Amino acid sequence: MLEAKLQEAGTLKKLLDSIKELVTDANFECNEEAIVLQAMDNSHVALVSVKFSAAAFKRYRCDRPMPLGVNLTSLNKVLKCAKDDDICTLKAADEADVLNLVYEAKNSDRIAEYDMKLMDIDADTLQIPETEYDARVTLPSSEFTRIVRDLSQLGESVRIEVSKEGVRFASDGEAANGSVLLRQSDGAHISGSVIKPKSDDKDGDDEDEAEGSSSKKEKTKIKKEKGDDDVDMTEEQNEEEGEKEDEEEEYKPVENGDDGEEEQDNEDEDEDEEGGSKKRKKKANGTSKPAKKPKTAKSKGKAAEEDESADGVVIEMNQHVCLTFSLKYLVNFSKSSSLSNKVQLMMSNDVPLLVSYDFNQGYIRYYLAPKIGED
Amino acid sequence: MLEAKLQEAGTLKKLLDSIKELVTDANFECNEEAIVLQAMDNSHVALVSVKFSAAAFKRYRCDRPMPLGVNLTSLNKVLKCAKDDDICTLKAADEADVLNLVYEAKNSDRIAEYDMKLMDIDADTLQIPETEYDARVTLPSSEFTRIVRDLSQLGESVRIEVSKEGVRFASDGEAANGSVLLRQSDGAHISGSVIKPKSDDKDGDDEDEAEGSSSKKEKTKIKKEKGDDDVDMTEEQNEEEGEKEDEEEEYKPVENGDDGEEEQDNEDEDEDEEGGSKKRKKKANGTSKPAKKPKTAKSKGKAAEEDESADGVVIEMNQHVCLTFSLKYLVNFSKSSSLSNKVQLMMSNDVPLLVSYDFNQGYIRYYLAPKIGED
DNA sequence: ACCGTCGCGA
DNA sequence: TCGCGACGGT
Numbered sequence: 001m002l003e004a005k006l007q008e009a010g011t012l013k014k015l016l017d018s019i020k021e022l023v024t025d026a027n028f029e030c031n032e033e034a035i036v037l038q039a040m041d042n043s044h045v046a047l048v049s050v051k052f053s054a055a056a057f058k059r060y061r062c063d064r065p066m067p068l069g070v071n072l073t074s075l076n077k078v079l080k081c082a083k084d085d086d087i088c089t090l091k092a093a094d095e096a097d098v099l100n101l102v103y104e105a106k107n108s109d110r111i112a113e114y115d116m117k118l119m120d121i122d123a124d125t126l127q128i129p130e131t132e133y134d135a136r137v138t139l140p141s142s143e144f145t146r147i148v149r150d151l152s153q154l155g156e157s158v159r160i161e162v163s164k165e166g167v168r169f170a171s172d173g174e175a176a177n178g179s180v181l182l183r184q185s186d187g188a189h190i191s192g193s194v195i196k197p198k199s200d201d202k203d204g205d206d207e208d209e210a211e212g213s214s215s216k217k218e219k220t221k222i223k224k225e226k227g228d229d230d231v232d233m234t235e236e237q238n239e240e241e242g243e244k245e246d247e248e249e250e251y252k253p254v255e256n257g258d259d260g261e262e263e264q265d266n267e268d269e270d271e272d273e274e275g276g277s278k279k280r281k282k283k284a285n286g287t288s289k290p291a292k293k294p295k296t297a298k299s300k301g302k303a304a305e306e307d308e309s310a311d312g313v314v315i316e317m318n319q320h321v322c323l324t325f326s327l328k329y330l331v332n333f334s335k336s337s338s339l340s341n342k343v344q345l346m347m348s349n350d351v352p353l354l355v356s357y358d359f360n361q362g363y364i365r366y367y368l369a370p371k372i373g374e375d
Numbered sequence: 376m377l378e379a380k381l382q383e384a385g386t387l388k389k390l391l392d393s394i395k396e397l398v399t400d401a402n403f404e405c406n407e408e409a410i411v412l413q414a415m416d417n418s419h420v421a422l423v424s425v426k427f428s429a430a431a432f433k434r435y436r437c438d439r440p441m442p443l444g445v446n447l448t449s450l451n452k453v454l455k456c457a458k459d460d461d462i463c464t465l466k467a468a469d470e471a472d473v474l475n476l477v478y479e480a481k482n483s484d485r486i487a488e489y490d491m492k493l494m495d496i497d498a499d500t501l502q503i504p505e506t507e508y509d510a511r512v513t514l515p516s517s518e519f520t521r522i523v524r525d526l527s528q529l530g531e532s533v534r535i536e537v538s539k540e541g542v543r544f545a546s547d548g549e550a551a552n553g554s555v556l557l558r559q560s561d562g563a564h565i566s567g568s569v570i571k572p573k574s575d576d577k578d579g580d581d582e583d584e585a586e587g588s589s590s591k592k593e594k595t596k597i598k599k600e601k602g603d604d605d606v607d608m609t610e611e612q613n614e615e616e617g618e619k620e621d622e623e624e625e626y627k628p629v630e631n632g633d634d635g636e637e638e639q640d641n642e643d644e645d646e647d648e649e650g651g652s653k654k655r656k657k658k659a660n661g662t663s664k665p666a667k668k669p670k671t672a673k674s675k676g677k678a679a680e681e682d683e684s685a686d687g688v689v690i691e692m693n694q695h696v697c698l699t700f701s702l703k704y705l706v707n708f709s710k711s712s713s714l715s716n717k718v719q720l721m722m723s724n725d726v727p728l729l730v731s732y733d734f735n736q737g738y739i740r741y742y743l744a745p746k747i748g749e750d
Numbered sequence: 751a752c753c754g755t756c757g758c759g760a
Numbered sequence: 761t762c763g764c765g766a767c768g769g770t
Contacts, residue, residue, distance in 0.1 A: 074551055077528045077529065077550065077551065078528075078551050080525065080528060109558050110555065110557055111556045112554065113553070113554050113556075117549075
């Protein structure tokens with residue numbers, strides 16, 4: 001039995017507005033700790049991962065894990081019937097085939113109730129590569145929206161390059177080429193700390209809870225390897241990880257470029273020629289440049305983004321990265337800017353980009369494989 | 376000869392925006408007391424009734440009754456040429472084939488003049504059932520708009536139920552079912568007073584002026600009967616009213632449901648088994664529940680809506696009603712919300728719904744027959 | 751009040 | 761498939 005009371009229906013509304021174009025059906029996996037949604041986008045190029053921690057709710061109760069198969073188009077319709085400041089309660093009985101949504105006006109003189117049919121959706125609980133990254137750029141989400149929208153007018157794809165100069169977004173098009181350079185707000189941009197996704201959840205590790213039994217450290221490493229292989233679009237990746245569960249798949253991003261052939265093992269173009277890639281970060285640290293301790297605060301630990309000023313750009317970099325992505329998807333991701341003032345872009349060479357919007361006790365993350373052969 | 380000077384062209388503009396989709400051609404019946412438009416919508420399901428009292432105009436003169444056959448699409452185009460705060464004067468000579476519109480800017484530094492061709496339109500001056508109702512719900516027009524728009528996302532029709540609980544709008548759809556409950560703002564919702572349409576005109580009876588020669592009392596009763604028959608879609612309604620004029624028809628709403636058979640005399644399902652239906656209200660008063668005098672003011676007399684606070688919901692009920700309507704039409708009606716902050720829904724079981732937007736010295740009313748066989 | 755997006759009709 | 765109209769959002 002699920003009962004989750006959200007103070008502001010607007011949060012959920014914005015969330016659905018963000019992803020409805022990318023994903024049409026998905027399971028909301030509810031358990032006692034959180035509600036999580038993970039799904040490939042409709043063209044199986046990008047991966048969307050959403051999480052609402054139990055603490056995100058005014059009240060939360062979920063006796064036992066239950067997947068709620070939802071048609072997001074329907075859910076979006078139902079959510080359109082809520083006002084942003086309505087109190088929204090989600091209810092589902094065990095084994096229910098409907099999700100009950102109650103919208104309560106602030107002043108309580110209006111109560112709307114909706115029952116939305118649920119559906120069975122193949123429980124492809126995807127393993128998300130939980131990796132460390134070579135660079136993280138934290139920037140105002142509006143800025144990101146602006147940049148990708150601007151560049152999408154020129155070309156199909158954008159080259160994102162993080163260097164000591166800052167972060168550069170560049171696109172080449174028929175009519176014009178464009179490039180936007182963002183510098184760290186206060187100049188610092190080299191980090192020697194661990195760069196991995198972290199939301200503002202109290203527990204920085206909780207995004208691993210759905211994974212296998214190996215320790216977090218091990219998993220990180222393994223995921224990392226898989227991430228590398230994934231980018232090469234090799235289907236035969238039966239390495240040493242043994243935690244794959246029955247219906248769980250790995251996130252195998254499809255190359256979304258149109259010019260990319262399979263380029264197995266061509267990640268040695270950069271300074272990243274490590275075959276097993278045990279610790280990409282460490283190596284980067286050693287070979288590329290000495291890790292300066294960031295003069296700005298919070299490039300380490302879990303406080304990275306929430307105490308950063310709202311409109312600053314923070315660049316954390318352990319290694320120079322240069323990746324190319326489809327702008328169409330980035331533009332789509334950037335719709336989530338209504339959910340957070342800031343967005344984090346996390347990158348390693350030849351590894352899927354992670355775009356993360358963190359909000360109060362939850363996040364929405366997008367993974368997108370780079371186009372290869374053009375950086 | 377007609378000459379009518381309207382302080383704000385915006386009023387007329389909004390009016391035409393409201394109805395242009397529903398009606399494309401109609402007669403503006405002008406006489407010395409008012410300009411009235413009555414027309415079935417294009418699909419002959421709903422009836423639209425508009426009235427501008429002479430007092431609505433800054434200056435008004437109409438020597439003798441004249442019908443102005445107007446293509447509303449054209450009129451709308453011409454009105455688009457006026458600014459909202461222009462002073463708008465309508466002029467038509469006797470037997471004229473054009474309507475002359477003059478727009479005068481507030482500061483008089485601009486005068487625009489248009490001549491719009493008139494047309495002959497079958498003068499189907501409809502008799503509107505002037506009935507008493509079992510329930511009236513007065514609510515902010517924006518709220519009504521919101522509710523019908525929301526529910527129209529889910530299903531085709533809405534069930535409106537007025538009970539002591541409040542008023543409930545419910546719709547069932549493929550993907551989801553929805554229900555919105557509004558409670559009387561301050562808790563009172565039972566009325567023992569006469570419930571009939573009343574605008575904020577000084578003369579509460581003036582909506583009868585286009586009718587026959589019988590006294591208002593008689594007419595009310597007669598109309599009531601006709602209303603009942605109408606709903607049953609019987610074509611043979613040649614009762615005792617003798618004021619039917621040559622080209623005048625009755626408003627015979629077409630059943631807009633798809634599953635409804637004719638259900639003559641099945642209004643005895645509820646507490647309303649009165650064959651002749653002399654005074655539905657009285658009976659209801661006696662049988663349903665004692666009429667509590669509303670603790671809130673103004674559930675009686677003609678001051679009902681204008682001194683009600685802007686965003687309150689007032690429910691007056693003499694009897695429980697439950698009716699089903701096509702949402703498509705209600706959504707269309709709700710476009711008139713720009714004309715008034717409030718809207719009144721008046722209902723009796725098995726009788727067409729009346730949706731009324733009252734504005735300064737005038738109103739726009741919509742009548743819509745219920746779907747039958749599903750409430 | 752204006753602009754952009756979506757849906758419907760030609 | 762293109763154009764026009766309507767609706768919703770900024």
